[in-house]
Amino acid sequence: MFPLIQRCCFNTSFRLQKLTAPRLLLCGRNETAWSSLSLWLQRDVCHLTRSPSLKPASVYSAQLQAFHTSHPVFKKKTPPESEAEAQKHKESLKDAPKPALYLSLGGLIPFVAVPLAMAIQGTYYPEAAFAQVTYGAVTASFLGGMRWGFALPENSPAKPDWLNLANGTIPPLLAWQALLFRDVTQGALMVVMALGIALHYDVALLPPYPRWFKILRVWGTVVMALSLLATLTVKLILEEQGREGKSKLQNRS
Template identity: 75%
Template structure:
């Protein structure tokens, strides 16, 4: 009867039954104790055999998987990753500058001559000319006013992405006001510094607030603003150096 209950309720592998049988025959005096231990051992082995987490094959496979896993920064980059990298910022800017229309490019570069020629002439002759410095500041004020008025021409057409609202139209009046303030100053140095500030504000408007401008125009604006600002600061520096 016990053997029948054991087979029905606690199925065990054949090897375990064969191993546990002789121990019951050898220890006849403690038959009840060993039967209880045998039942506990069979139940524990059955539960362990049904568990998939302690399967030796799965544990070995997980160890192999963990052993063969490598971190991303140890992997070598293929040559294709280096080949797909785009050109640098300077190279892209020069390409965009070459794509600009010829009239816009030539007129912009020609308009920089009055800025660059004044400090260059003073540096060559070693003499400060107040008349030339004032002429440069006056030309700079006219240029700043022109750059501010471009926003009106960009925002007024009906199909323009910029609306003729208070923000666009009012911002375009800021550079001319600063240019007018630069002409009021009796000191050329203060006028040059005011014009540099006005050029920076106009550039910020064209680059950040109006992103729909073509790339060649933005590059042209950056190059022109840098040269104009350096020319004005060079004139102010030569004034301070030569007069001393």
């Protein structure tokens, strides 16, 4: 850089000497010539120092920094989550209304009581098992009709279209089919299917439901399905034990 500056200054001074020599010979030692010469030298020197080719280092550093940094527009900005949405994600069963929570828990008692009583007494009661299947069919019909009640109001986010209303009739149809089976095993499995479909509708297809209600629906469906399956398990075990006892009595006789 310094050799370049010296070369430019040397060439400029040499040009000035060649251009100003005739003026000095013509004007002699006139003060006016010296003053004009000094002004002309100052103008050229300032023009040389202000040359656009000699930019300061700060300009180059700023350009390099702008080249290596991305524009703020292209940077991804994560939108801040609103307080209402954050509060919805934090909801749990504690935020559920007391009547809804207690009535739902009380509605699970008939499901749990049947297999528990048969397991404690060691006896299978077909009437109690059929009563449990019937209660499960009624519950599935109630959950299907609840979808109609959610879609019919004017301000509801769910429209009363063919999809919502037809999905509300599927659990009652499956529940009715469960009561037509003569075998309790087939009826219980059909009721479990109806409860699972109703849960899928309430959790996946209707997101405007409160979070506490979805959690309550999941846990309630799990308890109901496990209770029905527990009744079938107790039936198989006790029936197998009864067959073995009869066979032993026949062998002894």
